[in-house]
Amino acid sequence: MKTIMIHEMADHVGETVRIGAWLANKRSSGKIAFLQLRDGSGFVQGVVVKEVVGEEIFKTARGISQETSLYITGEVVVDERSSFGYELQVSDVKIIKEAVDYPITPKNHGTEFLMDNRHLWLRSRKQHAVMKVRDEIIRATYEFFHMNGFVKVDPPILTGSSPEGTSDLFETNYFDEKAYLSQSGQLYMEAAAMALGKVFSFGPTFRAEKSSTRRHLIEFWMIEPEMAFVEHAESLEVQEQYVSHIVQSVLQNCPLELERLGRDVSKLEKIQAPFPRISYDDAIEFLHEKGFDDIQWGDDFGAPHETAIAESYDMPVFITHYPIGIKPFYMQPHPDRDDVVLCADLIAPEGYGEIIGGSERIYDYELMKQRIKEHNLDEEAYKWYLDLSKYGAVPHSGFGLGLERTVAWISGVEHVRETNPFPRLLNRLYP
Missing domain, CATH: 3.30.930.10 (Bira Bifunctional Protein; Domain 2)
Structure with missing residues (x-):
């Protein structure tokens, strides 16, 4: 299986690929989890559907903490709602290293705190x-x-x-x-x-x-x-x-x-x-x-x-x-x-x-x-x-x-x- 970077996804529409990434953010809705992934070259959304990946992988996806490093496998599909234009329909998730208590959360932080970090x-x-x-x-x-x-x-x-x-x-x-x-x-x-x-x-x-x-x-x-x-x-x-x-x-x-x-x-x-x-x-x-x-x-x-x-x-x-x-x-x-x-x-x-x-x-x-x-x-x-x-x-x-x-x-x-x-x-x- 080919390992690619996010900025290369346009060349792999319809293919199943693997990316190495960090979890920037996530949200879930019932039986679907939306993972905001980044790999340095760009950002992409990974969509994890419980019925597709099964109970164990879905549970893993929902429990991933911010900035945990991952290998994500899935199919590259066109997503016209995204400014990037593509998303990943996830079929497998493997954790490389879990990040615990990452200090910069999606909330607002002061400038000095951000500069210290x-x-x-x-x-x-x-x-x-x-x-x-x-x-x-x-x-x-x-x-x-x-x-x-x-x-x-x-x-x-x-x-x-x-x-x-x-x-x-x-x-x-x-x-x-x-x-x-x-x-x-x-x-x-x-x-x-x-x-x-x-x-x-x-x-x-x-x-x-x-x-x-x-x-x-x-x-x-x-x-x-x-x-x-x-x-x-x-x-x-x-x-x-x-x-x-x-x-x-x-x-x-x-x-x-x-x-x-x-x-x-x-x-x-x-x-x-x-x-x-x-x-x-x-x-x-x-x-x-x-x-x-x-x-x-x-x-x-x-x-x-x-x-x-x-x-x-x-x-x-x-x-x-x-x-x-x-x-x-x-x-x-x-x-x-x-x-x-x-x-x-x-x-x-x-x-x-x-x-x-x-x-x-x-x-x-x-x-x-x-x-x-x-x-x-x-x-x-x-x-x-x-x-x-x-x-x-x-x-x-x-x-x-x-x-x-x-x-x-x-x-x-x-x-x-x-x-x-x-x-x-x-x-x-x-x-």
Whole structure:
């Protein structure tokens, strides 16, 4: 007898198959028991009829406790009432390991309790759906960049310097010198772009930032492309094409997961390049018109400001040309102004905030030395990075997309803690 996974059932209609599964929930009505089964690939209902399976198997089925592991044998049949489209007419049930007093029951639980039991909470339908969306975004990311001629490069996690200063870095001892957990692989990706043309990385980054908002994690994953011979305007086009691609991929490949999450897919269906653009100057003027008198030119935007701007659009929106004083040292100055740089943040709609930050990079050697000095950085630590603008420098651009915020937006979940399988938060290192 063939052992299959739930997601393969469409190929086995009318066949008797076996699946390995866990019991997510159950109910019974007289002589019929309905088992909600999951195996990691999906969820399916198993129908156990007493007259078909006999007294002993039916008694076993009715007595199974939540999260008990099982082998279930039955016939795959079409079920048009189910969004999955199939169910299993059970003929045999064998218990592998009984679960006793499983702590997460179908009732409501508090957030802290669920986070303490994150290793088990992942089994729930909603968390399963979020992780499947996350996986699809990752798959579509590799697809997009490989289709467009990018090479995957892995920057180090332990670094001796920082692209944005060391105030928000985790410091550690590296034998007889200081090292830091990476807050971005960008500088290394710039070096890789000078060797390989168009590159991207995908890996964990760390911020020792004492923030506990719904948008922040201590450890999160970043996708960071860098592109040689690409200037600011072309980089924005790559960004909007990439975001459009991952959104449409999730719509196409995760319809059941989006339905399970209660996501309004009509809002995602609108996400197609090109995206609107608004300059920082115009954004400040817009916010003043909306009554945000607290923000002045030269200030960075907070969550309320980003949300107010995003609410004027039903698409992600680029905010471009930020003041030079609030951006990192490596950003290329505007050719006609000395107070702003060639950069943009991409703000997701529906209040999810910034999901991409990017810019054209400085490639003039003397200007780069000057900016490193202005930011009080150790020139010796950045000697290797200065070499990039010393030997065969070219215009180049790049950006970083935060995976967890993007998953939150596309999934429609409120807090980024649900978008990472084991999130690291300001006051949480367990499990």
